[in-house]
Amino acid sequence: MFGKEKIEELVNPYLQSKEADEKEVLFFGTSSGLTRYANTITHQNVKETNYGVTFRLILGGRIGVTSTNDISKEGLDRAFKTAIEIAKQKKPTKDFPGLPESKPPAKLNTFVETTSAAGQGERVKVVKKVFDLAKKHNLDVAGSFSSGASEIMVLNSKGVRAYQTYTSAGISNIVMHPTFSGYSSAFTRDITSINAEKLADIAVGKVLKGINPKEIEPGKYDVILEPVALGELIEWLNYIGFTSKCMEEGTGFMYEHLGEKIVGDNITIYDDAYDSKGLCTPFDFEGVPKQKVMFLENGIAKDVVYDTYSGKKANHPSTGHSLGAGGMAYGAMAMNIFMKPGDYSLEDMIKSMDRGVLVTRLHYVNGYLHTPTAKMTGMTRDGAFWVEKGEIKHGLKNMRFTDSMVRILTNVKMISKETQALPAGWGDTGAYVLPAIYVKDFEFTGKSDH
Amino acid sequence: MKEYLQNGIEYLKSKGVDYGDIRQVEQTSEMILARNEEVETLSRSSTRGFGVRVLKDGAWGFSCSNITNEGEMRKVCDEALEIASSSKITIKEKVHLAEEPTYVDEFATRYVEDPFDISLDEKTNLLRDATAVMRKNDKIKTAEGSMRFLKIDKHFLSTEGSKIHQTILESGAGIECTAMLEGETQKRSYPCSHGGDHQAKGYEFIRSLDLLGHAEKVREDALMLVKAPNCPKGRHDIVIGSSQMVLQIHESCGHPIELDRVFGDEISLAGGSFLQPEKLNKLQYGSKIVNIFADATIPGSIGSFGYDDEGVKAQRTQIVRDGLFINYLMSRQSAHQLSRIIGKPVRSNGAMRADGWNRIPLIRMININLEPRKGTLEDIISETQDGIYLDTNKSWSIDDTRINFQFGVEWAQEIKNGKLGQVYKNAVYTGITPEFWNSCDSIGGREGWYVWGLPNCGKGDPMQTAHVAHGVPPARFHQVQLL
Numbered sequence: 001m002f003g004k005e006k007i008e009e010l011v012n013p014y015l016q017s018k019e020a021d022e023k024e025v026l027f028f029g030t031s032s033g034l035t036r037y038a039n040t041i042t043h044q045n046v047k048e049t050n051y052g053v054t055f056r057l058i059l060g061g062r063i064g065v066t067s068t069n070d071i072s073k074e075g076l077d078r079a080f081k082t083a084i085e086i087a088k089q090k091k092p093t094k095d096f097p098g099l100p101e102s103k104p105p106a107k108l109n110t111f112v113e114t115t116s117a118a119g120q121g122e123r124v125k126v127v128k129k130v131f132d133l134a135k136k137h138n139l140d141v142a143g144s145f146s147s148g149a150s151e152i153m154v155l156n157s158k159g160v161r162a163y164q165t166y167t168s169a170g171i172s173n174i175v176m177h178p179t180f181s182g183y184s185s186a187f188t189r190d191i192t193s194i195n196a197e198k199l200a201d202i203a204v205g206k207v208l209k210g211i212n213p214k215e216i217e218p219g220k221y222d223v224i225l226e227p228v229a230l231g232e233l234i235e236w237l238n239y240i241g242f243t244s245k246c247m248e249e250g251t252g253f254m255y256e257h258l259g260e261k262i263v264g265d266n267i268t269i270y271d272d273a274y275d276s277k278g279l280c281t282p283f284d285f286e287g288v289p290k291q292k293v294m295f296l297e298n299g300i301a302k303d304v305v306y307d308t309y310s311g312k313k314a315n316h317p318s319t320g321h322s323l324g325a326g327g328m329a330y331g332a333m334a335m336n337i338f339m340k341p342g343d344y345s346l347e348d349m350i351k352s353m354d355r356g357v358l359v360t361r362l363h364y365v366n367g368y369l370h371t372p373t374a375k376m377t378g379m380t381r382d383g384a385f386w387v388e389k390g391e392i393k394h395g396l397k398n399m400r401f402t403d404s405m406v407r408i409l410t411n412v413k414m415i416s417k418e419t420q421a422l423p424a425g426w427g428d429t430g431a432y433v434l435p436a437i438y439v440k441d442f443e444f445t446g447k448s449d450h
Numbered sequence: 451m452k453e454y455l456q457n458g459i460e461y462l463k464s465k466g467v468d469y470g471d472i473r474q475v476e477q478t479s480e481m482i483l484a485r486n487e488e489v490e491t492l493s494r495s496s497t498r499g500f501g502v503r504v505l506k507d508g509a510w511g512f513s514c515s516n517i518t519n520e521g522e523m524r525k526v527c528d529e530a531l532e533i534a535s536s537s538k539i540t541i542k543e544k545v546h547l548a549e550e551p552t553y554v555d556e557f558a559t560r561y562v563e564d565p566f567d568i569s570l571d572e573k574t575n576l577l578r579d580a581t582a583v584m585r586k587n588d589k590i591k592t593a594e595g596s597m598r599f600l601k602i603d604k605h606f607l608s609t610e611g612s613k614i615h616q617t618i619l620e621s622g623a624g625i626e627c628t629a630m631l632e633g634e635t636q637k638r639s640y641p642c643s644h645g646g647d648h649q650a651k652g653y654e655f656i657r658s659l660d661l662l663g664h665a666e667k668v669r670e671d672a673l674m675l676v677k678a679p680n681c682p683k684g685r686h687d688i689v690i691g692s693s694q695m696v697l698q699i700h701e702s703c704g705h706p707i708e709l710d711r712v713f714g715d716e717i718s719l720a721g722g723s724f725l726q727p728e729k730l731n732k733l734q735y736g737s738k739i740v741n742i743f744a745d746a747t748i749p750g751s752i753g754s755f756g757y758d759d760e761g762v763k764a765q766r767t768q769i770v771r772d773g774l775f776i777n778y779l780m781s782r783q784s785a786h787q788l789s790r791i792i793g794k795p796v797r798s799n800g801a802m803r804a805d806g807w808n809r810i811p812l813i814r815m816i817n818i819n820l821e822p823r824k825g826t827l828e829d830i831i832s833e834t835q836d837g838i839y840l841d842t843n844k845s846w847s848i849d850d851t852r853i854n855f856q857f858g859v860e861w862a863q864e865i866k867n868g869k870l871g872q873v874y875k876n877a878v879y880t881g882i883t884p885e886f887w888n889s890c891d892s893i894g895g896r897e898g899w900y901v902w903g904l905p906n907c908g909k910g911d912p913m914q915t916a917h918v919a920h921g922v923p924p925a926r927f928h929q930v931q932l933l
Contacts, residue, residue, distance in 0.1 A: 041540050043541075044510065054495075064492070067494075069499065082494055086570065089569065091489065120533045146911075249628055325493065329483040329485060379849040398850075400847075400856060446854055449853055
């Protein structure tokens with residue numbers, strides 16, 4: 001890690017420069033490794049170390065942004081000068097409110113030494129345990145196991161000095177028989193909490209239940225979506241419905257519906273960067289402390305996330321969800337999404353199912369079909385099962401669904417009490433924490449041959 | 451060639467590696483995005499570093515760093531060797547590479563105007579003006595324009611003796627607007643969706659797009675769409691325009707022919723491929739008029755280069771001939787694996803590409819193209835009695851072996867007795883890859899054949915983005931399911 005003091009020493013000359021009215025520096029450092037496996041061997045094993053600095057400089061309302069990973073004095077001088085030249089040639093950005101004022105973020109413990117120190121050797125030992133169990137059943141394994149550390153610091157000329165170090169470790173396993181596959185995963189800040197044997201058991205167990213899968217015809221079915229499957233849908237719902245951009249452009253499913261009940265009253269979805277069941281993150285990429293934002297509360301559409309620029313345009317304070325200077329045009333983004341769990345165990349939900357499908361995971365979901373209704377499509381993958389009279393009967397070949405998330409979330413019969421933390425696509429700074437849901441009349445519109 | 455890179459190669463040779471390569475990559479990019487006459491993003495970024503890939507005792511290791519000096523090179527080499535060593539304990543058999551000549555060479559994109567020398571005023575004014583034209587109707591809620599430019603300078607050295615220096619320049623732009631009416635929103639884009647078209651050319655390419663000249667039509671099309679009825683469902687003959695053919699060929703042809711995917715290397719993320727080796731020279735992938743080829747030598751395309759990131763020379767490979775599936779995209783490792791399966795020597799056809807210095811090369815698409823045949827789009831439409839014309843991608847989804855696909859498009863139009871009629875919105879079509887391609891009964895000619903750049907193809911873990919391209923004409927398919 002570079003360290004807070006060293007970063008300040010590196011960038012202070014630029015923060016004190018008189019060449020710009022306002023100055024912001026985002027420093028990012030990472031050291032990570034990934035062990036990837038296929039056909040039950042580790043076939044791609046990589047390590048990366050990188051640093052980067054982004055300057056956002058404001059001259060009379062004109063904004064210049066540059067990024068560089070050359071953190072030598074010459075490299076930073078060059079990047080700073082380029083940002084000044086860009087700002088000088090740009091027109092003032094209407095509605096830009098200036099850089100945020102300093103507000104101290106919460107003190108959170110987001111760094112675990114054992115995760116940071118873990119290398120290829122440690123990861124391979126964990127992965128070998130998964131291999132060993134799969135081999136006992138003559139099954140193959142594919143997957144990946146990553147671990148690493150990062151540090152982020154945001155500094156600006158208004159006194160913001162937000163610094164944090166992070167670690168994360170994530171593993172996903174696909175265990176395979178020639179006719180069927182099963183999936184398990186874990187995502188955490190603490191690598192020692194990953195229980196390889198338990199994860200291997202889960203994936204192997206799914207495969208053994210699903211060998212020689214059968215087909216069903218497209219149609220409407222009761223479906224249980226396990227947390228990983230729900231995660232794919234929530235990820236898209238985030239992009240097309242919970243961002244400031246969706247509100248501004250009028251394309252999101254909550255646009256002009258705030259305050260209205262638009263989904264079932266058992267649905268509460270929110271962003272909370274302080275809940276330790278996820279990956280806590282105290283501030284955004286402008287250094288603004290994160291706030292809890294309720295998207296849907298008991299089915300009622302409540303709010304979306306904002307950064308300082310989109311917030312000014314919408315007359316809404318920043319909620320601390322900025323993507324940073326380079327992401328101004330994309331608006332704010334939630335990275336720590338939770339769905340309020342329910343009262344049932346997954347086993348109870350399966351036992352209550354008369355006829356239906358249990359879905360482990362979805363693949364290649366796309367949410368652009370019709371964003372005002374959050375209509376999406378995708379495939380099942382790595383563990384779809386036919387359930388009858390409360391029991392898993394056999395595996396199913398993969399099915400395609402095409403359905404509206406608004407309709408899906410209005411037809412949720414049961415929600416599990418257990419939740420799982422899932423990667424949110426934002427590295428160490430976010431996770432989704434989601435339950436399983438039982439959906440009535442979920443629509444499958446096609447099928448595959450495997 | 452930089453001395454520390456050569457010293458790194460010598461160090462790897464002294465460690466007795468089976469094979470090693472080092473890539474130093476410097477990238478400068480510029481992004482401009484205007485929305486509703488406001489330039490909201492104008493940023494320039496640069497990144498530089500090197501990556502070391504080693505094959506030792508038959509196992510791979512990779513490490514990289516952004517610090518480009520001698521001391522760091524030694525450290526990174528040692529890290530890569532250590533990773534290879536710990537990978538060894540799980541491998542079943544050693545990795546071998548197909549033979550390949552070594553090259554000492556240079557390659558550079560040809561261009562007329564360096565986009566980084568064009569004034570920011572000129573670029574931002576163009577995008578601002580285009581969004582202003584698109585907004586000349588109060589039903590247009592959002593109008594956007596974007597430009598992206600990329601300059602890459604890379605050095606490649608291998609322990610086998612290759613030393614290759616390449617410089618690549620890319621330019622891309624596009625405009626789009628969203629119309630809103632009574633709770634419905636519809637988007638229309640030019641020249642295509644998802645950020646526009648990208649070519650390995652200079653600013654002259656941006657000028658050739660005439661963004662301002664097309665802004666009014668984009669607006670009027672969006673206004674038409676938002677009032678249009680939904681596209682009828684059911685089975686129809688469909689004529690797919692060139693810009694939607696890009697996604698069709700990308701998802702259902704380009705990805706399943708990546709040989710690493712075929713061998714299961716990508717199962718952990720995007721899945722495998724239905725094009726298993728037993729189907730080579732046997733599977734009737736498409737109708738007899740379907741011919742697909744890969745070609746990294748097409749001038750001015752972002753899928754082209756001089757050498758891939760394993761030092762294999764850019765080349766052309768036929769993938770599908772008269773509908774028969776005959777070849778893959780390969781690396782040196784996968785070519786060797788294939789040669790053992792089919793019992794004859796196979797060489798890599800140069801499809802290994804890495805996203806920057808901090809990623810390993812993977813088999814990626816280059817330019818994957820549908821050979822043109824005959825006629826313009828208008829000719830194909832005039833020969834269609836009853837069908838639907840579909841163009842400009844909106845959504846895309848395909849299963850994990852590339853069999854079941856589904857695409858949504860921005861624009862659909864009825865074809866009746868050879869003429870275009872009613873405009874439709876929300877058109878979505880689905881199919882099974884070989885059934886779909888076997889239903890292809892008309893392919894447009896060279897007049898409508900265009901190489902579209904697609905700069906955001908994702909693959910790998912950690913994720914990488916490849917800049918690929920597809921030369922495609924419009925084409926017609928028989929009785930395809932619309933949802």
